[in-house]
Amino acid sequence: MIEKNDAEHILIIDDEESILDGCRQALEKSGYSVITTSDGPDGIRIAREKKPELAFVDLKMPNCSGMDIIELLTKDLPGIVLIVITGYASIVSAVEAMKKGAYDYLPKPFTPDQLRAVTKRGLEHRFLKIEADRLREEKERMEKNFITFVSHEMRSPLVTIQQYIETLKVIAGDDLKKEVFEIIERCDKRIQSLQDLVEHWLDLSRIENGTFSQAKESLALVNILEKSIEELNPLCHRREIRLISDIQKDLPNIMGDQESLLRVFTNIIGNATKYTPAGGTISVDTDFDDYYIYVKITDTGSGIPQDKLPFIFEPFYRVKGKDERQRGSGLGLTFSRKIMEAHDGKIEVTSKEGEGTTFILKFPRLYEL
Amino acid sequence: MDSKKKILLIDDDKDFLMATKLILEKGGYEVFLAEDGHSGVETAKSVNPDLAIIDMMMETWSEGFNVVSQLRTSESGKEIPLIMLSAVDLQGPYQSFEPPENLPTVDMVLHKPIKADDLIKYVGQLLEK
Ligand SMILES: Nc1ncnc2c1ncn2[C@@H]1O[C@H](COP(=O)(O)OP(=O)(O)O)[C@@H](O)[C@H]1O
Numbered sequence: 001m002i003e004k005n006d007a008e009h010i011l012i013i014d015d016e017e018s019i020l021d022g023c024r025q026a027l028e029k030s031g032y033s034v035i036t037t038s039d040g041p042d043g044i045r046i047a048r049e050k051k052p053e054l055a056f057v058d059l060k061m062p063n064c065s066g067m068d069i070i071e072l073l074t075k076d077l078p079g080i081v082l083i084v085i086t087g088y089a090s091i092v093s094a095v096e097a098m099k100k101g102a103y104d105y106l107p108k109p110f111t112p113d114q115l116r117a118v119t120k121r122g123l124e125h126r127f128l129k130i131e132a133d134r135l136r137e138e139k140e141r142m143e144k145n146f147i148t149f150v151s152h153e154m155r156s157p158l159v160t161i162q163q164y165i166e167t168l169k170v171i172a173g174d175d176l177k178k179e180v181f182e183i184i185e186r187c188d189k190r191i192q193s194l195q196d197l198v199e200h201w202l203d204l205s206r207i208e209n210g211t212f213s214q215a216k217e218s219l220a221l222v223n224i225l226e227k228s229i230e231e232l233n234p235l236c237h238r239r240e241i242r243l244i245s246d247i248q249k250d251l252p253n254i255m256g257d258q259e260s261l262l263r264v265f266t267n268i269i270g271n272a273t274k275y276t277p278a279g280g281t282i283s284v285d286t287d288f289d290d291y292y293i294y295v296k297i298t299d300t301g302s303g304i305p306q307d308k309l310p311f312i313f314e315p316f317y318r319v320k321g322k323d324e325r326q327r328g329s330g331l332g333l334t335f336s337r338k339i340m341e342a343h344d345g346k347i348e349v350t351s352k353e354g355e356g357t358t359f360i361l362k363f364p365r366l367y368e369l
Numbered sequence: 370m371d372s373k374k375k376i377l378l379i380d381d382d383k384d385f386l387m388a389t390k391l392i393l394e395k396g397g398y399e400v401f402l403a404e405d406g407h408s409g410v411e412t413a414k415s416v417n418p419d420l421a422i423i424d425m426m427m428e429t430w431s432e433g434f435n436v437v438s439q440l441r442t443s444e445s446g447k448e449i450p451l452i453m454l455s456a457v458d459l460q461g462p463y464q465s466f467e468p469p470e471n472l473p474t475v476d477m478v479l480h481k482p483i484k485a486d487d488l489i490k491y492v493g494q495l496l497e498k
Contacts, residue, residue: 152426152456156382159456162482163388170485171391 007033008123009052013043013069014085015061019108023056026112027119040064047073047080054081054122056106059093067097074101079130081122143209151202158195165191193327200331204315207338214257214342218366221254221261221286221293222247228265229284232273240278243269246285252293254363256343264336268297268359271333274326275357276301288365295361304351312349313337373399374496377418379409379436380454381427385481389422389488396489406436413445420496421446423475425455437475450495456481 010032012023020036027034035050037043040061047055055073059066070082084097084105094105103125106118165188173181206212225247236243272282280300287294304312304319311317316330333347340347344364351357376398380386383404390400401416403409406427413421421440425433433453440446453475476495479487 155456159481160382160384160388163385166482166485167388167391171395 007031008054009033009035009050010119011043011047011050011052011055012036013040013055013061013066014038014058016058019058019085022112023115026115029112030116030119032119040066040069044069044072048076051077052080053126054083054119056083056085057097057102058085059090059097060087067093067100070097070100070102079126081126083118083122140209143205144211147202147205147209147211150198150205154198155195158191158198161191162188162195189327193329197329197331200329200335203335204331204338207335207342212260214260216255216257218253219256219258219261221251221295221363222249224258224262225265225284225286225295228262228269231266232269235270235273236282239273239276241273241276242281243273244281244283246283248286248288251286252288252365254293254343255366256363257339260339261343264339264361265295265297267332267336268361271328272297272299272301272357274328275299275303280356291365293363293365295363296358297361298356298358300356303353303355303357304349305353306351309349309351313347373397374419375399375401375416376492377401377403377409377413377416377421379403379406379421379427379433380424381405382424385424389483392485392488393492395485396492398492406432406439409436410439410443410446413440414443417445418449420450420452420492422452422454422492425453450476450498452476452491452495453478454481454483455479 010027012020012034014020014023014036015038017038020038024034024036035046035052037046041064043055043057046052057066057069057073066084070084073080073082082097082102084094084102085108086094086097086105087108091107094102094107097105103122104118106115165184168184169181176184203212225245229243229245233243269282269284276282276299282297282299285296285298287296308319312319313333315334318328318330337347340361346362348360348362349357350360376393378386378389378393378400379402380389381404386402386404390402393400401412401418403412409421409423412418423433423436423440425431427433427436433455437451437453440449440451455478477491479491
């Protein structure tokens with residue numbers, strides 16, 4: 001409820017002195033502090049200076065448009081509640097004023113009780129709005145703090161464990177039995193997966209609360225694709241998978257963030273390497289038409305069952321099956337889709353079990369205006 | 370062979386200190402440890418290290434920078450190579466923090482965890498100069 005320890009300030013802008021007087025009396029009686037003026041520009045000046053909680057504005061004044069006052073005050077003073085006073089039968093302009101930011105309207109003629117009721121409702125609305133804003137900010141702050149907390153408190157121990165493992169290998173590596181060394185290597189791998197999981201989760205949280213920084217610049221996809229292929233070439237080589245690409249040199253530029261797109265491509269090609277057996281092929285090609293640029297990544301791997309396809313973009317979802325030994329966070333595709341959405345793009349997938357999978361990334365074309 | 374070169378390691382994570390100390394000792398260095406910025410600066414004064422490695426995030430996210438500033442203005446730390454360690458990519462929430470004014474310069478920034486080979490290699494390179 002509204003507490004009246006400090007009287008709330010109410011401004012009334014109306015060219016009719018009798019209305020100003022009437023309103024002042026009615027509202028002061030209820031304990032409000034009332035300021036009145038019959039001049040529009042003067043009203044704006046007072047509003048900026050005194051920052052009243054609520055203002056009544058007459059829409060029809062001789063040398064000043066009430067509508068303009070509404071527009072100006074809405075922009076200048078986000079917290080103010082504006083109520084328009086209208087002549088009878090001018091509901092249309094009242095509606096227009098409300099579209100411009102007024103909260104309510106009071107048709108003339110009105111009684112002191114009506115005036116007080118509208119005032120009370122307006123102030124309650126203001127109070128609720130302030131409260132809601134505060135809660136929203138509080139929630140955002142908590143989310144941010146939580147991300148900060150996780151990024152420090154979860155990463156630190158992981159990093160330290162990794163450092164210990166590194167140290168173990170260095171100071172005792174030569175003395176260790178092969179089996180023991182292997183166990184250490186396995187620990188290292190598992191810790192690395194956990195670390196990846198934390199990183200992926202952090203990225204997603206940042207995208208969700210808007211703190212993931214993304215540049216928007218004109219980019220040649222060719223360069224990013226080539227970089228990503230270069231990054232994955234050694235891995236494909238080791239796994240005896242052919243990685244071939246056919247990237248058009250005249251592919252138009254897109255608007256986007258280089259770093260995150262590089263991660264999307266590396267993610268998707270990386271997935272293909274995980275689920276494609278030795279002897280298989282991964283191909284990366286591109287295409288474009290008047291509206292879109294397409295990047296197609298096809299593999300001859302295990303494929304994804306039809307009934308599982310709809311879920312693969314869900315956070316933490318992983319298809320269970322023969323490839324259990326392939327580790328992952330289940331967040332790679334979730335991240336990729338979010339990044340594509342941030343680029344006004346799309347990510348589509350088709351797959352046939354036992355034959356392979358195709359991911360198509362669609363980017364809108366950028367036209368110089 | 371002259372006596373061992375001295376390296377000062379400042380980090381508020383005791384385990385990280387231990388792990389890194391062992392790698393540096395294996396590399397033939399004498400290692401001194403400090404668990405917070407203040408004692409790091411004090412230790413520098415008493416042992417006159419040949420190189421110092423400082424974690425960026427200690428009590429506060431930028432404590433490492435304060436330590437670097439203090440070392441850079443002290444007799445014992447003025448001339449020596451400094452390596453800053455960081456575990457965070459300066460993304461997301463950290464972006465919104467104001468970086469300290471007049472960011473002091475270090476000779477190298479390394480990301481945790483550090484490969485033993487890299488650590489020995491870089492420390493060697495910096496000490497040669
Ligand atoms: N190229 C592919 N071939 C077969 N299955 C795939 C392919 N790409 C993704 N998947 C399936 O989709 C699931 C979700 O992928 P992703 O979100 O990247 O998480 P993960 O970390 O498990 O790879 C994977 O667990 C895998 O089962």
